[in-house]
Amino acid sequence: MNIDYVAALLIGFLGSSHCLVMCGGIVAALQFAMPAQSAWQKFRLQLLLSLGRLITYACFGGLVGYFGATAMGITGATFIGLRLLAGLLLLAMALYIARLWFGLTRLERAGQGLWRFIQPYTKRLLPLDSSGKALSYGMLWGFLPCGLVYSTLSWSLASGSASSGALIMLLFGVGTLPALLVFGSAANSLVKLKNQLWFRYSAALLLAVYGIYTIWLALHRLVF
Template sequence: MQAFFLTGLTIGIIGSFHCIGMCGPLALSLPVNKEEQAWKQVAAIMAYNLGRVATYFCLGILFGIIGKSFALVGYQQALSVATGLLLLIVLVFGHKLRTNIPVIAAFHRWIKNVLFVLLRKPQRIGIFFLTGVINGLLPCGLVYLAIASAITTGTAVNGSMVMLGFGLGTIPLMVVLMVAGTFISVAFRSRIRRMVPYFAGLVACVLILRGLNLGIPYVSPVMPGSSSIEVVGCHPDSIIVNTVRQ
């Protein structure tokens, strides 16, 4: 579990630079009263971020279960390759998918409307937490990247660890943004955002390589449940083979 948690944490820390560009405007618009005591401001900021983490954790459980169903029937290799390819498609056509697919577009609008309502609510810890929960559902390439890693773990526990690590990894920089957002220029955020697709593409390629079962340690190891053919007998009239489960 530690390895999966560290994988998610790495994605979260690196990807949090993307967060300050995409989710930064929302985070900066949260009605945190600067005149309140410092501990109340910190509590509000942490409630918002922990709400996001809670959503990511639940998504990790869900997609880990989906990945497990593929692993049980021996399709974990195909799932890893398909996930990597899908991630590349989202990376290239993500904006068009959000705007041209009615279901995704409608879901996106619904989340924005809910967030708009929540931002106008009284400043309470529960409201900040719920805002974070809803924000965690926003369509985002970085979240897709973490989910892609979670679904290939093959279990609900490992999937949740990936997403938990991912969520926690995004917190430090988001807190810095919310506390001192005016010191992080828009130009700097824009430059950082341009670097994230390259990182996402690298992870997608690793997922594809992993599914190819090339026997390369750490990069493309032999997956449990994969099949290979072993010749166990040979006769001029027939060849006897066994399917070996790895």
């Protein structure tokens, strides 16, 4: 598997503590928006919500990847600049996961205007009493402003194609699933693990090393 895809999955998983803050309340609220039914039925609707969100992420990634590849074709430029951007974004994500710098959250402001337009449509889908409503709500949920999503989306710009951009965003979304689908003691255990200094710093170091490697590859091609 391309190491970019592994990194995207890792970023989604390691950054999902932010997802718990951003979306944990939404998940809990949506539980109450589901009519009284069995635990399995509610879990099925939760899966459809997540599937809808991942579909939106993948569509965004595909569009951005296509735009990046098309722009390179029109201008005749190389992917070196985009790969440099990808490496710098990986370093920014590493600092975010290590909780040493929270600059990525500033990107969320860029999407507030679009979310204010989208949010009223989510209310029309409540209560979530059907599979179609759950899937549709999840697709709209994918528009929720998130610094990590935007950073990974920018990284998809350097993927080289629509399919690669879509896959990067899809794997990022898959990485966030454990944090949003587990509840109770399992969720508490996951949060405690991610709050451990050794875990955060080890994960951040892995991303930083890959970010530096990505930058080195781009500069190596530029020079040689």
